[in-house]
Amino acid sequence: MNKQYINIAISGLSIHDAEELKGQLSNIIDNKFNIQWKTATDINLDCLFIHENFFDTEGIQRILNNKSFPWLKIAKDNSLSGKLENNTLYLPIQSTQDLNQWIDQHIIHNDFTPPLDEPVIPLKKTAQSILNSDHPYTESYFKAMYNIDEGHHKLYISDSQGALGVIDIMQNLVFCNPERKSFETDFSFNYEFASTSHLIKASRKDSHILQDWIWNLFWFSPNFYQIAPEDGHYRIHFWPKPQDKEHRKQIFQMSACFIQGAKMSKISEQHNIPINTVRRFIAANMATGNLSKINIWDNHYNPPEILDEKPEESMIKSFFGKIRRKFGF
Structure with a gap:
């Protein structure tokens, strides 16, 4: 590298483990570069150490797809302490020999290509994701x-x-x-x-x-409606508690329907709610983990039946209703 500093991110580790790894990296690298500690999303990142549980998440895979730089997964195993196997560094680090060699090869001399046995997973593209x-x-x-x-x-x-x-x-x-x-x-x-x-x-x-x-x-982040599908059958598990007073009635209408299971386009048509507002509702429930996809044959919301009564029948029912209320029948 031609610069005098290096941007390193440590993500997914506990505070204790992160501080231990920072100390070891500082001891190895400080005589070559000044370390700047960054987050995993920093656009100028030069190296990433990520907890193994988070490596396959779409957020991390997106980062690794966008830019090629050295990375290591981090795991904990006392029997493998300090070892580096299959692109994974094992904590706690009792010996820095493996880590020293890796840093010398991939950071000091900048010789890095994505490992063949841990390929970066291509993200699936959908109409929404392309947008x-x-x-x-x-x-x-x-x-x-x-x-x-x-x-x-x-x-x-x-x-x-x-x-x-x-x-x-x-x-x-x-x-x-x-x-x-x-x-x-x-x-x-x-x-x-x-x-x-x-x-x-x-x-x-x-x-x-x-x-x-x-x-x-x-x-309140309306552009996120785009992460929801254009249509589908869904059920929510609990009622949201909206702070949006302007749209509260619509939110409760949609909640009452989707708590029973409903099709997005049907709710839009039956309640005259714009389909993108329904998608916005679904997206907010996706973010909360308050959503399950259901089958077309599962129980669904059904609108109440509207009886097509003749005017005279309605007047007669109203008259007898008043009589019952007046005399306590």
């Missing part, structure tokens, strides 16, 4: 966000405007960034394991129920 620069925001992306083990349950969420906050999966809470002005996000939304520097950006005093907050964040 939005191969966005990774599928149901599996959000399911992975909530599927965190007990040792790594705090995630830092951010976008191009900076920190949104820290979410705690175990407590089902989000701690917001008090300096954030706008309550919306865009197609730069990303998450990673929270480090110490991330935690200080979130306020313990400004906390919210995780699912409610995420639902509203994506509802």
Whole structure:
């Protein structure tokens, strides 16, 4: 490399493990380069160390598809301590011999090609993803966000405007960034394991129920309607708690339908709701993990039957209704 600094990201590790790895890397690299610690989404990234549980997520695969740079998966195994096998470095590091050799080959001398036995997985392109620069925001992306083990349950969420906050999966809470002005996000939304520097950006005093907050964040980010399919049969599992007073009636109408299971285009037609508003509703529920695809033959919402009564029949029913109320029948 011709520069005097190197941008390195460590993502997905606990605070203790990340600090251990940073210390080892600093000892090896500092005499050659000045290290600048970055996030995994930094456009100038030169090297990435990622927890093995996150390597196959669409967000990480998207990063590795966009730029070729050295990376290692990180795992924990006391019996393999310090070893580097199959592009995986095992913690804790008792011997730095393998790591030294890897850094010397791939960073100091910049000799890197993607390993043949760990290919970067091409992202599938859909009509929606092409429109939005191969966005990774599928149901599996959000399911992975909530599927965190007990040792790594705090995630830092951010976008191009900076920190949104820290979410705690175990407590089902989000701690917001008090300096954030706008309550919306865009197609730069990303998450990673929270480090110490991330935690200080979130306020313990400004906390919210995780699912409610995420639902509203994506509802107030209307461009995300594009991540939802144009049509389909879905069921939601719980009622959202919308903060949007202007569209609250429509949101509750859609909730009442999709809690029973419904087809998107049918709800749009029956309730005169624009299809992109229905897609926006589905997208917000995707982001919350509050959505299941159902089969066409499963139970669905059925609109109430409207009886085609003749005017005189309606007048007679109304007359007898008044009589019953008056005399207490």
